[in-house]
Amino acid sequence: MSDEEPVDILPTLRKECLTKCPAPKAAYEACIKRIEAKGEGDCEAWYFDMLTCVDHCVAPKILKYTK
Amino acid sequence: MATRLRSVLSKHANKAAAAVAATTATSAAAVTLLSDDVVHPLHLPWDHTGLLSSYDCASLRRGFQVYRQVCATCHSLERIHYRELVGVTHSTDELVEMASEVDVVDGPNDEGEMFERPGKLTDPLPSPYANEEAGRAANGGALPPDLSLMVKARHSGQDYLFSLLTGYCDAPAGKPMMPGLYYNPYFPGGAIAMPPPLNDGGVDYEDGTPATISQQAKDVVQFLNWCAEPEADTRKKQAAQYMLVIGFTALMTGYYKRFKWSPYKTRAITYVK
Numbered sequence: 001m002s003d004e005e006p007v008d009i010l011p012t013l014r015k016e017c018l019t020k021c022p023a024p025k026a027a028y029e030a031c032i033k034r035i036e037a038k039g040e041g042d043c044e045a046w047y048f049d050m051l052t053c054v055d056h057c058v059a060p061k062i063l064k065y066t067k
Numbered sequence: 068m069a070t071r072l073r074s075v076l077s078k079h080a081n082k083a084a085a086a087v088a089a090t091t092a093t094s095a096a097a098v099t100l101l102s103d104d105v106v107h108p109l110h111l112p113w114d115h116t117g118l119l120s121s122y123d124c125a126s127l128r129r130g131f132q133v134y135r136q137v138c139a140t141c142h143s144l145e146r147i148h149y150r151e152l153v154g155v156t157h158s159t160d161e162l163v164e165m166a167s168e169v170d171v172v173d174g175p176n177d178e179g180e181m182f183e184r185p186g187k188l189t190d191p192l193p194s195p196y197a198n199e200e201a202g203r204a205a206n207g208g209a210l211p212p213d214l215s216l217m218v219k220a221r222h223s224g225q226d227y228l229f230s231l232l233t234g235y236c237d238a239p240a241g242k243p244m245m246p247g248l249y250y251n252p253y254f255p256g257g258a259i260a261m262p263p264p265l266n267d268g269g270v271d272y273e274d275g276t277p278a279t280i281s282q283q284a285k286d287v288v289q290f291l292n293w294c295a296e297p298e299a300d301t302r303k304k305q306a307a308q309y310m311l312v313i314g315f316t317a318l319m320t321g322y323y324k325r326f327k328w329s330p331y332k333t334r335a336i337t338y339v340k
Contacts, residue, residue, distance in 0.1 A: 005268040006277035010233055032240045042241030044104075044257065051106045051252050055230075059109040062233075066285040067126070067276050 009065045010058070017057035024050040106252040108223045108230035115289060119307070121300045122293055128156040129272055130290025133283045136270050138214065141206065141261075143194035146215035147294050150188040155293065162188060169193045207247050209260035218288075218295040225288045227253060232284040235263040 018025060028050045031043035115122045131152065134144065149166040153159050166186035171193075174181035186193070195211075196202035202210045218224040230253040238250035238257070248258035265280045272278050293299070325332075 006279045006282075008267050008279035008281055010279075010281045028239075035241045040241075042243075043239045044242055047239035048103075048106050048252060051236075052109075055106065055109045059111055062281055063111055063113065063285060066279075066282045 010062060013058050013061060013065075014054055017054045018050075020057055021050060021053035024053045104257065105255050106230075106234075108226040108253055110223075111226050111229060113225060113289070113292075115292070115299075118303060121303070122155075122289065124155060125274060126286050126289045127293050129274070129276060129283075130286035130288070130293075131156040132272065133265075133270055133287040134214070134290055137264050137283070138287065139192075139195060141195055141202075141211035143196070143211075143213045144192045144215050144294060145194055145213055146191070148189060148191050149186070151297060153188070155297070156290075159188070166190060207260060211261070214291055214294065216295045218292045224295075225292050228288045228291060229284050231259075232265055232288070233281055 024046065028043055028046040031046045035041040035043060114120060134142075138144075149162045153162055157165070166188055169186035169190070170183045171186045171190050172181055173184050176182055194213075196205060199210055212220075218228065221227045231251060234253045235249060235251050238244050242250070242257065244250060244258060248260055249262055250257055251259045265283045267279050269280075270278050270283060276282060296302075
Protein backbone atom coordinates (compact mmCIF):
# COMPACT_ATOMS: atom_id res chain seq x y z
CA MET A 1 0.00 0.00 0.00
CA SER A 2 1.35 3.40 -0.91
CA ASP A 3 1.95 6.14 1.63
CA GLU A 4 -0.74 8.42 0.29
CA GLU A 5 -4.17 6.97 -0.33
CA PRO A 6 -5.42 7.87 -3.79
CA VAL A 7 -8.65 9.85 -3.74
CA ASP A 8 -11.49 8.88 -6.03
CA ILE A 9 -12.97 11.58 -8.21
CA LEU A 10 -16.42 9.94 -8.19
CA PRO A 11 -17.91 11.47 -5.00
CA THR A 12 -16.76 14.94 -6.08
CA LEU A 13 -18.13 14.39 -9.56
CA ARG A 14 -21.47 13.25 -8.13
CA LYS A 15 -21.63 16.31 -5.89
CA GLU A 16 -20.94 18.62 -8.83
CA CYS A 17 -23.51 16.83 -10.93
CA LEU A 18 -26.12 17.08 -8.21
CA THR A 19 -26.02 20.86 -8.57
CA LYS A 20 -27.16 20.37 -12.16
CA CYS A 21 -30.21 18.42 -11.00
CA PRO A 22 -32.16 21.01 -9.00
CA ALA A 23 -35.61 19.75 -10.01
CA PRO A 24 -35.30 16.09 -8.91
CA LYS A 25 -33.41 17.21 -5.82
CA ALA A 26 -36.21 19.60 -4.87
CA ALA A 27 -38.79 16.87 -5.51
CA TYR A 28 -36.88 14.48 -3.25
CA GLU A 29 -36.56 17.08 -0.51
CA ALA A 30 -40.25 17.88 -0.81
CA CYS A 31 -40.95 14.18 -0.38
CA ILE A 32 -38.82 14.06 2.77
CA LYS A 33 -40.89 16.89 4.22
CA ARG A 34 -44.08 15.10 3.22
CA ILE A 35 -43.18 11.80 4.88
CA GLU A 36 -41.90 13.61 7.96
CA ALA A 37 -45.25 15.33 8.29
CA LYS A 38 -47.11 12.10 7.60
CA GLY A 39 -44.85 9.89 9.69
CA GLU A 40 -44.73 7.05 7.18
CA GLY A 41 -43.76 6.18 3.61
CA ASP A 42 -40.45 6.36 1.82
CA CYS A 43 -38.94 8.51 -0.89
CA GLU A 44 -37.13 5.88 -2.90
CA ALA A 45 -38.82 6.71 -6.24
CA TRP A 46 -37.77 10.36 -5.95
CA TYR A 47 -34.33 9.31 -4.80
CA PHE A 48 -34.03 7.16 -7.94
CA ASP A 49 -35.03 10.14 -10.10
CA MET A 50 -32.33 12.21 -8.47
CA LEU A 51 -29.68 9.50 -8.84
CA THR A 52 -30.61 8.88 -12.47
CA CYS A 53 -30.25 12.60 -13.18
CA VAL A 54 -26.82 12.57 -11.52
CA ASP A 55 -25.88 9.46 -13.51
CA HIS A 56 -26.72 11.17 -16.80
CA CYS A 57 -24.08 13.73 -15.92
CA VAL A 58 -21.52 11.33 -14.39
CA ALA A 59 -21.67 8.39 -16.82
CA PRO A 60 -20.06 10.04 -19.87
CA LYS A 61 -17.22 11.46 -17.76
CA ILE A 62 -16.16 8.93 -15.14
CA LEU A 63 -14.13 6.55 -17.30
CA LYS A 64 -12.01 9.47 -18.51
CA TYR A 65 -10.61 9.73 -15.00
CA THR A 66 -9.46 6.11 -15.05
CA LYS A 67 -6.52 4.64 -16.83
CA MET B 68 -39.09 10.34 -14.59
CA ALA B 69 -41.18 8.30 -12.19
CA THR B 70 -42.57 11.52 -10.75
CA ARG B 71 -43.60 12.82 -14.12
CA LEU B 72 -45.18 9.52 -15.12
CA ARG B 73 -47.01 9.28 -11.85
CA SER B 74 -48.59 12.69 -12.30
CA VAL B 75 -49.39 11.95 -15.92
CA LEU B 76 -51.01 8.67 -14.99
CA SER B 77 -53.08 10.13 -12.16
CA LYS B 78 -54.23 13.03 -14.30
CA HIS B 79 -55.52 10.70 -16.93
CA ALA B 80 -56.81 8.00 -14.65
CA ASN B 81 -60.33 8.28 -16.03
CA LYS B 82 -59.03 7.95 -19.56
CA ALA B 83 -56.87 4.99 -18.57
CA ALA B 84 -58.83 2.39 -20.50
CA ALA B 85 -58.71 4.41 -23.71
CA ALA B 86 -55.08 5.25 -23.15
CA VAL B 87 -54.14 1.61 -22.62
CA ALA B 88 -55.98 0.61 -25.79
CA ALA B 89 -54.55 3.45 -27.83
CA THR B 90 -50.96 3.43 -26.66
CA THR B 91 -50.25 -0.06 -25.47
CA ALA B 92 -46.52 0.29 -25.88
CA THR B 93 -46.27 3.58 -24.00
CA SER B 94 -48.45 2.36 -21.16
CA ALA B 95 -46.49 -0.84 -20.82
CA ALA B 96 -43.25 1.14 -20.58
CA ALA B 97 -44.81 3.50 -18.05
CA VAL B 98 -46.07 0.66 -15.87
CA THR B 99 -42.68 -1.01 -15.97
CA LEU B 100 -40.97 2.20 -14.91
CA LEU B 101 -43.36 2.74 -12.05
CA SER B 102 -42.85 -0.75 -10.72
CA ASP B 103 -39.07 -0.63 -11.02
CA ASP B 104 -37.14 -0.92 -7.83
CA VAL B 105 -33.70 -0.12 -9.23
CA VAL B 106 -31.82 2.74 -10.81
CA HIS B 107 -30.99 1.64 -14.33
CA PRO B 108 -27.27 1.84 -14.97
CA LEU B 109 -26.46 4.17 -17.81
CA HIS B 110 -24.23 3.18 -20.67
CA LEU B 111 -20.58 3.92 -19.99
CA PRO B 112 -18.18 4.64 -22.86
CA TRP B 113 -16.01 1.54 -22.42
CA ASP B 114 -12.98 1.55 -24.67
CA HIS B 115 -13.04 -2.19 -25.40
CA THR B 116 -16.57 -2.56 -26.75
CA GLY B 117 -16.13 -0.98 -30.17
CA LEU B 118 -16.11 -3.04 -33.35
CA LEU B 119 -12.40 -2.49 -33.85
CA SER B 120 -11.28 -2.18 -30.23
CA SER B 121 -9.68 -4.83 -28.07
CA TYR B 122 -9.16 -5.46 -24.37
CA ASP B 123 -6.53 -3.44 -22.58
CA CYS B 124 -4.26 -6.16 -21.19
CA ALA B 125 -2.76 -3.85 -18.57
CA SER B 126 -6.26 -3.21 -17.28
CA LEU B 127 -7.08 -6.94 -17.38
CA ARG B 128 -3.96 -7.63 -15.33
CA ARG B 129 -4.98 -5.01 -12.78
CA GLY B 130 -8.53 -6.36 -12.81
CA PHE B 131 -7.32 -9.89 -12.11
CA GLN B 132 -5.32 -8.50 -9.21
CA VAL B 133 -8.46 -6.82 -7.84
CA TYR B 134 -10.37 -10.08 -8.27
CA ARG B 135 -7.69 -12.10 -6.46
CA GLN B 136 -7.23 -9.65 -3.61
CA VAL B 137 -10.79 -8.45 -3.13
CA CYS B 138 -13.51 -10.46 -4.88
CA ALA B 139 -11.96 -13.92 -4.49
CA THR B 140 -12.54 -13.81 -0.74
CA CYS B 141 -16.20 -14.60 -1.41
CA HIS B 142 -16.75 -15.04 -5.15
CA SER B 143 -15.63 -18.01 -7.21
CA LEU B 144 -14.53 -17.81 -10.84
CA GLU B 145 -14.81 -21.50 -11.47
CA ARG B 146 -15.01 -21.48 -15.26
CA ILE B 147 -11.63 -19.80 -15.66
CA HIS B 148 -8.46 -21.89 -15.60
CA TYR B 149 -4.97 -20.55 -15.00
CA ARG B 150 -3.92 -21.60 -18.49
CA GLU B 151 -6.54 -19.34 -20.06
CA LEU B 152 -4.91 -16.31 -18.46
CA VAL B 153 -1.55 -17.03 -20.11
CA GLY B 154 -0.72 -14.18 -22.45
CA VAL B 155 -3.76 -12.23 -21.30
CA THR B 156 -2.94 -11.06 -17.79
CA HIS B 157 0.33 -12.79 -16.93
CA SER B 158 3.13 -14.79 -18.49
CA THR B 159 3.27 -18.59 -18.24
CA ASP B 160 5.95 -18.53 -15.55
CA GLU B 161 4.05 -16.07 -13.38
CA LEU B 162 0.88 -18.14 -13.63
CA VAL B 163 2.67 -21.43 -12.94
CA GLU B 164 4.01 -19.89 -9.76
CA MET B 165 0.62 -18.42 -8.88
CA ALA B 166 -1.11 -21.76 -9.43
CA SER B 167 1.46 -23.68 -7.40
CA GLU B 168 0.63 -21.59 -4.33
CA VAL B 169 -2.81 -23.22 -4.22
CA ASP B 170 -3.40 -26.69 -2.78
CA VAL B 171 -5.66 -28.72 -5.02
CA VAL B 172 -7.37 -31.95 -3.99
CA ASP B 173 -6.65 -34.59 -6.61
CA GLY B 174 -6.91 -38.31 -6.85
CA PRO B 175 -7.63 -41.01 -6.15
CA ASN B 176 -4.07 -42.35 -6.05
CA ASP B 177 -3.03 -46.02 -6.27
CA GLU B 178 -4.34 -46.67 -2.76
CA GLY B 179 -7.67 -45.03 -3.57
CA GLU B 180 -6.95 -42.01 -1.39
CA MET B 181 -7.53 -38.41 -2.37
CA PHE B 182 -4.43 -36.28 -1.94
CA GLU B 183 -3.43 -32.64 -2.09
CA ARG B 184 -0.96 -31.37 -4.62
CA PRO B 185 0.22 -27.91 -5.69
CA GLY B 186 -1.98 -26.34 -8.38
CA LYS B 187 -1.13 -26.57 -12.06
CA LEU B 188 -1.91 -24.37 -15.06
CA THR B 189 -4.75 -26.69 -16.03
CA ASP B 190 -6.57 -26.21 -12.72
CA PRO B 191 -9.52 -23.85 -12.44
CA LEU B 192 -9.17 -20.86 -10.14
CA PRO B 193 -9.82 -21.92 -6.54
CA SER B 194 -13.30 -21.36 -5.14
CA PRO B 195 -13.64 -19.76 -1.72
CA TYR B 196 -16.35 -22.17 -0.58
CA ALA B 197 -16.61 -25.92 -1.00
CA ASN B 198 -20.26 -25.73 -2.06
CA GLU B 199 -23.27 -23.45 -2.29
CA GLU B 200 -24.43 -24.24 1.25
CA ALA B 201 -21.03 -23.31 2.69
CA GLY B 202 -21.18 -20.02 0.77
CA ARG B 203 -24.63 -19.25 2.15
CA ALA B 204 -23.72 -20.22 5.70
CA ALA B 205 -20.70 -17.92 5.67
CA ASN B 206 -22.64 -14.94 4.32
CA GLY B 207 -25.84 -14.80 6.31
CA GLY B 208 -27.82 -16.82 3.76
CA ALA B 209 -26.83 -14.73 0.74
CA LEU B 210 -24.81 -16.73 -1.78
CA PRO B 211 -21.98 -14.77 -3.44
CA PRO B 212 -22.57 -15.74 -7.08
CA ASP B 213 -19.92 -17.17 -9.35
CA LEU B 214 -18.49 -14.34 -11.46
CA SER B 215 -17.35 -16.28 -14.54
CA LEU B 216 -20.28 -15.22 -16.70
CA MET B 217 -21.60 -12.39 -14.55
CA VAL B 218 -21.23 -9.76 -17.29
CA LYS B 219 -23.57 -11.80 -19.47
CA ALA B 220 -25.84 -12.86 -16.62
CA ARG B 221 -27.09 -9.38 -15.73
CA HIS B 222 -28.91 -6.75 -17.73
CA SER B 223 -26.54 -4.00 -18.90
CA GLY B 224 -23.63 -6.32 -17.99
CA GLN B 225 -20.56 -4.26 -17.35
CA ASP B 226 -22.44 -0.98 -16.87
CA TYR B 227 -24.45 -2.67 -14.12
CA LEU B 228 -21.37 -4.12 -12.45
CA PHE B 229 -19.50 -0.80 -12.53
CA SER B 230 -22.53 1.04 -11.16
CA LEU B 231 -23.07 -1.59 -8.48
CA LEU B 232 -19.45 -1.51 -7.33
CA THR B 233 -19.29 2.27 -7.18
CA GLY B 234 -22.94 2.98 -6.34
CA TYR B 235 -23.14 2.36 -2.60
CA CYS B 236 -24.77 5.37 -0.93
CA ASP B 237 -27.04 6.38 1.93
CA ALA B 238 -30.52 4.88 1.88
CA PRO B 239 -33.28 7.31 0.94
CA ALA B 240 -35.43 8.84 3.65
CA GLY B 241 -37.97 6.42 5.07
CA LYS B 242 -36.40 3.28 3.62
CA PRO B 243 -36.10 0.63 6.32
CA MET B 244 -32.83 -1.31 6.12
CA MET B 245 -32.40 -4.70 7.75
CA PRO B 246 -29.16 -5.22 9.68
CA GLY B 247 -26.43 -6.84 7.59
CA LEU B 248 -27.74 -5.35 4.35
CA TYR B 249 -26.30 -2.38 2.52
CA TYR B 250 -28.14 0.13 0.40
CA ASN B 251 -27.31 0.05 -3.29
CA PRO B 252 -29.77 1.66 -5.71
CA TYR B 253 -28.58 -0.44 -8.66
CA PHE B 254 -29.32 -3.73 -6.93
CA PRO B 255 -32.92 -4.93 -7.36
CA GLY B 256 -34.70 -4.16 -4.10
CA GLY B 257 -31.92 -1.81 -3.02
CA ALA B 258 -30.66 -3.98 -0.16
CA ILE B 259 -27.55 -5.98 -0.98
CA ALA B 260 -25.75 -8.31 1.41
CA MET B 261 -22.33 -7.56 -0.09
CA PRO B 262 -20.57 -4.83 1.89
CA PRO B 263 -18.95 -2.12 -0.27
CA PRO B 264 -16.05 -4.22 -1.59
CA LEU B 265 -13.70 -1.55 -2.94
CA ASN B 266 -11.75 1.07 -1.03
CA ASP B 267 -9.46 3.80 -2.26
CA GLY B 268 -6.00 2.25 -2.09
CA GLY B 269 -7.53 -1.14 -1.31
CA VAL B 270 -5.10 -2.85 -3.65
CA ASP B 271 -1.58 -1.86 -4.54
CA TYR B 272 -1.21 -1.89 -8.32
CA GLU B 273 2.19 -3.11 -9.44
CA ASP B 274 2.21 -0.67 -12.38
CA GLY B 275 1.69 2.29 -10.06
CA THR B 276 -1.79 3.19 -11.24
CA PRO B 277 -3.63 5.09 -8.48
CA ALA B 278 -6.01 2.48 -7.05
CA THR B 279 -9.11 4.59 -6.65
CA ILE B 280 -12.50 2.94 -6.31
CA SER B 281 -13.53 3.81 -9.85
CA GLN B 282 -10.17 2.63 -11.23
CA GLN B 283 -10.50 -0.73 -9.44
CA ALA B 284 -14.12 -1.04 -10.53
CA LYS B 285 -13.22 -0.30 -14.15
CA ASP B 286 -10.36 -2.81 -14.10
CA VAL B 287 -12.25 -5.62 -12.43
CA VAL B 288 -15.29 -5.10 -14.65
CA GLN B 289 -13.13 -5.21 -17.74
CA PHE B 290 -11.50 -8.38 -16.38
CA LEU B 291 -14.91 -9.96 -15.72
CA ASN B 292 -15.96 -8.95 -19.19
CA TRP B 293 -12.96 -10.84 -20.49
CA CYS B 294 -13.98 -13.85 -18.34
CA ALA B 295 -17.42 -13.84 -19.91
CA GLU B 296 -16.16 -13.14 -23.44
CA PRO B 297 -12.55 -14.27 -23.70
CA GLU B 298 -13.07 -14.76 -27.42
CA ALA B 299 -14.10 -11.15 -28.06
CA ASP B 300 -10.79 -9.97 -29.53
CA THR B 301 -10.41 -12.98 -31.84
CA ARG B 302 -14.05 -12.72 -32.82
CA LYS B 303 -13.71 -9.09 -33.86
CA LYS B 304 -10.50 -9.79 -35.76
CA GLN B 305 -12.01 -12.74 -37.59
CA ALA B 306 -15.16 -10.76 -38.36
CA ALA B 307 -13.05 -8.03 -39.95
CA GLN B 308 -11.16 -10.65 -41.98
CA TYR B 309 -14.35 -12.38 -43.12
CA MET B 310 -16.02 -9.10 -44.04
CA LEU B 311 -13.00 -8.02 -46.08
CA VAL B 312 -12.78 -11.32 -47.96
CA ILE B 313 -16.53 -11.61 -48.49
CA GLY B 314 -16.71 -7.98 -49.64
CA PHE B 315 -13.86 -8.49 -52.09
CA THR B 316 -15.45 -11.72 -53.35
CA ALA B 317 -18.79 -9.98 -53.83
CA LEU B 318 -17.15 -7.23 -55.88
CA MET B 319 -15.23 -9.75 -57.99
CA THR B 320 -18.33 -11.90 -58.52
CA GLY B 321 -20.29 -8.86 -59.64
CA TYR B 322 -17.55 -7.84 -62.03
CA TYR B 323 -17.24 -11.40 -63.40
CA LYS B 324 -20.97 -11.60 -64.03
CA ARG B 325 -21.09 -8.28 -65.86
CA PHE B 326 -17.98 -9.22 -67.83
CA LYS B 327 -19.47 -12.53 -68.94
CA TRP B 328 -22.82 -11.00 -69.79
CA SER B 329 -21.47 -7.95 -71.61
CA PRO B 330 -21.78 -9.52 -75.12
CA TYR B 331 -25.44 -10.26 -74.47
CA LYS B 332 -26.10 -6.88 -72.88
CA THR B 333 -24.51 -5.00 -75.76
CA ARG B 334 -25.77 -7.00 -78.72
CA ALA B 335 -28.25 -5.50 -81.13
CA ILE B 336 -31.03 -7.68 -82.36
CA THR B 337 -32.31 -6.90 -85.83
CA TYR B 338 -35.28 -8.56 -87.43
CA VAL B 339 -35.16 -9.10 -91.17
CA LYS B 340 -38.32 -9.57 -93.07
